[in-house]
Amino acid sequence: MNHSTLAELDSSLYPQVWSQHTFTDAQSLLLAMLNGSITPDPYAFTQILQDNEVYQDWINATVFGRYIQRSFATFYQQTEDSFNVELPELFRHELHRYGQYLPLGQILFVAGNIPERARREKLFTTTINPATAVLAAQQLHQSAFLNTKKSNTQAIVINQIRVIGRQVLGFPLRHNKRTSERIRNEVLILDFNDLRLVDEQIVNKEKCKEGESNIALLENNSILLRFYELR
Numbered sequence: 001m002n003h004s005t006l007a008e009l010d011s012s013l014y015p016q017v018w019s020q021h022t023f024t025d026a027q028s029l030l031l032a033m034l035n036g037s038i039t040p041d042p043y044a045f046t047q048i049l050q051d052n053e054v055y056q057d058w059i060n061a062t063v064f065g066r067y068i069q070r071s072f073a074t075f076y077q078q079t080e081d082s083f084n085v086e087l088p089e090l091f092r093h094e095l096h097r098y099g100q101y102l103p104l105g106q107i108l109f110v111a112g113n114i115p116e117r118a119r120r121e122k123l124f125t126t127t128i129n130p131a132t133a134v135l136a137a138q139q140l141h142q143s144a145f146l147n148t149k150k151s152n153t154q155a156i157v158i159n160q161i162r163v164i165g166r167q168v169l170g171f172p173l174r175h176n177k178r179t180s181e182r183i184r185n186e187v188l189i190l191d192f193n194d195l196r197l198v199d200e201q202i203v204n205k206e207k208c209k210e211g212e213s214n215i216a217l218l219e220n221n222s223i224l225l226r227f228y229e230l231r
Contacts, residue, residue, distance in 0.1 A: 165231025
């Protein structure tokens with residue numbers, strides 16, 4: 001099956017100016033959100049994406065948008081009978097059919113630990129919105145605390161993934177612009193050859209500049225940044 005390659009998105013998004021700070025790439029913007037230089041605002045970043053012609057081409061490449069992905073996700077975990085076992089493969093086939101290769105150098109984000117099955121099944125969901133990843137990581141951490149009713153001393157995990165191979169198949173999702181779903185800005189990864197952890201970085205409150213540690217994410221917890229290469 002032949003797949004086209006999506007146009008470069010990050011080169012059309014950056015540099016960006018936030019709170020009088022200029023950021024040349026997604027990584028520098030993410031780090032600024034984590035150290036408190038700027039406030040993570042997923043709605044503001046989503047608006048930048050909505051105004052970007054390349055992103056509009058990404059999400060409008062197929063009329064299916066989020067419908068197929070949502071239907072796929074609904075059935076994916078259901079294995080009670082052969083009917084439900086076969087349905088996910090049907091949806092996945094359609095996703096593959098309309099998927100496109102991601103451009104080299106594209107940066108993606110995942111909040112929390114990447115599931116172990118992602119490598120085995122060659123399937124996981126990412127976002128291109130760094131602010132969405134930051135807030136999602138915080139929510140995951142808070143949920144863990146509420147579920148255990150114990151102090152959660154584990155680091156908050158955020159993953160940055162850089163596409164370095166030409167065979168990374170993705171499906172950009174078109175979200176409902178009239179609901180809070182619009183800030184997800186997700187790209188479903190459908191196939192790849194290798195997902196490799198190449199570096200880790202701990203961000204602690206004490207490492208932030210004076211006056212720049214006022215976001216809730218850094219008040220009581222460290223953040224573990226994991227850097228991956230996807231090929």
